[in-house]
Amino acid sequence: MQPDTPKRVLESLTSTVLTFDADLRLTSINPAGEMLFETSAKKITGYKLSELLPRSGRIAEVLQETLSSRHPFTARSIRLLLPGRRRITVDCTVTPFDENDEALLVELTQVDRLLRLTRDEDLLERQAANRIVIRGLAHEIKNPLGGLRGAAQLLERELDDPGLREYTRIIIHEADRLRTLVDRMTGPIQPLKKEVVNIHEVLEHVARLMLVEVPVGLTIERLYDPSLPEIKGDRDQLVQAVLNVVRNAVEATQGSGRVQLRTRAERNFTIRQKRHRLVLCVDIEDDGPGIPADLREHIFYPMVTGKPSGTGLGLSIAQDIITKHGGLIGCESRPKQTVFTLHLPLENNHGQA
Ligand SMILES: Nc1ncnc2c1ncn2[C@@H]1O[C@H](COP(=O)(O)OP(=O)(O)OP(=O)(O)O)[C@@H](O)[C@H]1O
Ligand SMILES: [Mg+2]
Secondary structure, three states: OOOOHHHHHHHHOOOEEEEEOOOOEEEEEOHHHHHHHOOOHHHHOOOEHHHHOOOOHHHHHHHHHHHHHOOOEEEEEEEEEOOOOOEEEEEEEEEEEEEOOEEEEEEEEEHHHHHHHHHHHHHHHHHHHHHHHHHHHHHHHHHHHHHHHHHHHHHHHHOOOHHHHHHHHHHHHHHHHHHHHHHHHOOOOOOOOOEEEOHHHHHHHHHHHHHHHOOOOOEEEEEOOOOOOOEEEOHHHHHHHHHHHHHHHHHHOOOOOEEEEEEEEEEEEEEOOEEEEEEEEEEEEEOOOOOOOOOOOOOOOOOOOOOOOOOOOHHHHHHHHHHHOOOEEEEEEEOOEEEEEEEEEOOOOOOOO
16 A cells, blocks of 8 residues: 555545544544535634534534543434535544544535435436337327328318318317427427526526516515636526426416525535536525425426426426436425525536546
8 A cells, every 4th residue: 555545545535534633623624524614624624613513513412422432433314504504414423533633533424415316316217217208109199290280271271161160270279289288298309509608697587587477576586606607508498497497486486476596506516426526506496385295206207287287397398408418406395495406517528526
């Protein structure tokens, strides 16, 4: 083993490793920890645990217990409030460690993200399978539809009685409606036209569209991070994806609530087993009643709707578009606070961190 191998191992770990002295002052932190705390080791070394995590009493208890018992200890599912008000759940293993000033070795593994990621992967796999069935079905419907419409048109030309022409017009109109539905079901088939896109321009465009549709009663708040770089993507398809999610938010508040659009960057985020150093996040939050419990697990499936006249395609299409951009849509919902988050990789080469 090379002399610097242990150091390199620590640097490559994806879980956070920290060491503390007997006064619970931080003596070292690995790069995964720097990413979690969104700061550098230099800035926080020497700080007390109570200063780093002021509202996380359980973790202080675990460290104190290990200091006095001198036995390793693992505590599961501890809730942490990180600087920047981010809440996460971690498993925490503390090992007594008598080396120079270092008294405790602490490993934190973020578990909520792992759970969510496996669920995301399952969801995407099932969606992909569904989409194949739907595309097949749509194809089968579309073929005879063309013939049906053409025959009705020919028939219309032969008919002198306007009363009878009314019937052929209904056939043509309904065939067109079905065709639009089938086109929506198969999703945006066009390949991505990649260009440089400013996500704030996309959001502003969608906000304007919504305010034209619902001119009274709707409040759209914006909290943008202006330092975010531009992304490579298909602007029109991104507008479509954001619009589908924002329209749901507006519909959930019945057009008279508050919808908030936020942008931010998140570090070290895994999408379909690929770890990205930096992803752009768009949060779309509304204060409506929340997603009905019986639909919660299924809303991204096509044809799943809780609305009397919904087609249940909006989210499935949005997910499809964001997936084609290498991203992911997530969702957290409770009454008065539903947040859909669009994650889009930021690095140009989509490379691994
Ligand atoms: N912000 C939200 N708050 C509450 N429920 C939501 C929200 N967004 C989506 N849903 C639920 O998810 C379902 C599926 O949404 P989706 O956009 O896929 O279809 P839809 O809105 O019903 O129909 P379409 O978008 O095709 O017109 C909705 O019917 C609704 O029940
Ligand atoms: Mg919708």
